[in-house]
Amino acid sequence: MQPNLILEDTIYTLEQLQEVDVPQIALAGRSNVGKSSLINALAGRKNLARTSSTPGKTQSINFYRVEPWQYYLVDLPGYGYAKVSKADRQKWAELINKYLISTPGLKALAVLIDSRVPPQQIDIELTSYARQIDLPLIPILTKGDKCKQSERVAKQNEWAKLLGGIKPIISSASTGLGVDKIWHAFSEHAMDPEEFARIDEEVKKAKAEKKAQRAARAEKRENAKPKAKSKKATPSKKKKKKK
Numbered sequence: 001m002q003p004n005l006i007l008e009d010t011i012y013t014l015e016q017l018q019e020v021d022v023p024q025i026a027l028a029g030r031s032n033v034g035k036s037s038l039i040n041a042l043a044g045r046k047n048l049a050r051t052s053s054t055p056g057k058t059q060s061i062n063f064y065r066v067e068p069w070q071y072y073l074v075d076l077p078g079y080g081y082a083k084v085s086k087a088d089r090q091k092w093a094e095l096i097n098k099y100l101i102s103t104p105g106l107k108a109l110a111v112l113i114d115s116r117v118p119p120q121q122i123d124i125e126l127t128s129y130a131r132q133i134d135l136p137l138i139p140i141l142t143k144g145d146k147c148k149q150s151e152r153v154a155k156q157n158e159w160a161k162l163l164g165g166i167k168p169i170i171s172s173a174s175t176g177l178g179v180d181k182i183w184h185a186f187s188e189h190a191m192d193p194e195e196f197a198r199i200d201e202e203v204k205k206a207k208a209e210k211k212a213q214r215a216a217r218a219e220k221r222e223n224a225k226p227k228a229k230s231k232k233a234t235p236s237k238k239k240k241k242k243k
Helices: 035-043 086-103 123-130 147-161 179-190 193-224
Strands: 004-011 024-029 059-068 071-075 106-114 138-142
Touching: 004 035, 024 035, 024 086, 024 179, 035 071, 035 138, 035 179, 059 086, 071 179, 086 106, 106 123, 106 179, 123 138, 138 147, 138 179, 179 193
Parallel strands: 024 071, 024 106, 106 138
Antiparallel strands: 004 059, 059 071
8 A cells, every 4th residue: 555645734943843743753864865755755756855966955844644544754854964054953953853852743763874874973873862762763774776785784784783673674765675664664653553453454465466466467478478389290201221
């Protein structure tokens, strides 16, 4: 089942931040980590979240309603971009911190990490802070298609050691790698356990049906191919012996 993401609200200041007691999953990551691209991949759309090659483009908190599952995916401003003014960095930090500590419906923090670079101190600090305030973590390695399989696994294991055994989900917005696993993790944290179990069963059933349909189509194509005619064996003629 492909959920639908609807941009419902955008805020820029602490004064605009209101307490909304609806389950929420927050997305955070360094500038240019691929957050907007991942949101588009999760939505199955190209232009829901604006992407940019310029780091620090997201300067607001964007609230996306997840339908039909009735929780929010919350896109936080990118952090760690050195060319942004100190005042702006401070403003974003205060906005993110206020959101993290004052949102009763916040169920987990998804931290997006670039799979191509070594663990960055600013990412380690954010994950440590989340654990200090007892906020469940969903670490996600982005841009997995840019690395070899062995490099992705090595980075996954490296972060698992730093996070006390929590293995990041390897993802790629370009190929769709990890999208299903990410939705599974989000919904598991945000939804009522019974409702999640019901929807999870529906998703598994839908996947099984699609797999069966693909197999049936492949078999139909195979059966439709013209079969090569088998050549009948002709009896060999014995050569007469010369007298």
